[in-house]
Amino acid sequence: MSRDSRAISRLLRHTVGERGLTMSSDGWATIADVLNLLELPRDRLDAAVLENDKQRLQVDGERIRACQGHSLDGMPVTREALENSWERVYPDHLLWHGTTRAALPAIQREGLRPERRTHVHLAASKDSPVGRRTAVEVLLGVDSGNLEVFRAPNGVLLTREVPADAIVRADAVH
Known part of the structure; x- marks a missing residue:
């Protein structure tokens, strides 16, 4: 960039x-x-x-x-x-969020929160570049069934927060 x-x-x-x-x-x-x-x-x-x-x-x-x-x-x-x-979307599959191993215990307790941002960023697939910063060590699978999910014009999926019980997978990144 x-x-x-x-x-x-x-x-x-x-x-x-x-x-x-x-x-x-x-x-x-x-x-x-x-x-x-x-x-x-x-x-x-x-x-x-x-x-x-x-x-x-x-x-x-x-x-x-x-x-x-x-x-x-x-x-x-x-x-x-x-x-x-933005466009409201209704995904019928897991969404993904990249994080570090160090952050995982807190996320599993508290869920994903946007902190000082407006929304949590999610991706439609594990190979999406969204949320794939250099420090991503774990991909979290999110069940979006009870979440309001939006798609920004650049394709990024967003939600206000992800409760801990909506995080149903944690896959190591190789």
């Missing part, structure tokens, strides 16, 4: 409030404001959107947003507005 892509993603997911950028509750900001704040020309923003490795950035006319992954602290986004902008 390029420096521009990282800067735009960071701004739209985590630092809008502290940087003074106006953003709607579902994450949209004007491209002109983003360009001005980051001192970028439009062609570099367009290239950053295209090359973003996780397709985190979404452009609609003259506005831009991060598809998902927003912090709650200091951000104008709300869970409700984001969910209303």
Whole structure:
């Protein structure tokens, strides 16, 4: 991911409030404001959107947003507005979440919580790049039957939290 892509993603997911950028509750900001704040020309923003490795950035006319992954602290986004902008889905198979062995005991007791983010990220398959950071040692199988699950425009599946009893598998990553 390029420096521009990282800067735009960071701004739209985590630092809008502290940087003074106006953003709607579902994450949209004007491209002109983003360009001005980051001192970028439009062609570099367009290239950053295209090359973003996780397709985190979404452009609609003259506005831009991060598809998902927003912090709650200091951000104008709300869970409700984001969910209303995403597609509600009803998976009929296990969903997956990557974690570390060290985090596993707490997750098995307390479930998955978004902490300072709006939602927990899930993936439709074990081989999905979603949630596959370099530190992933365990893939958790989640029974989504009683969860509200949403799909962001970039395909990431999201839910507000995953109770411990919905985690039905823990598979080591080789």
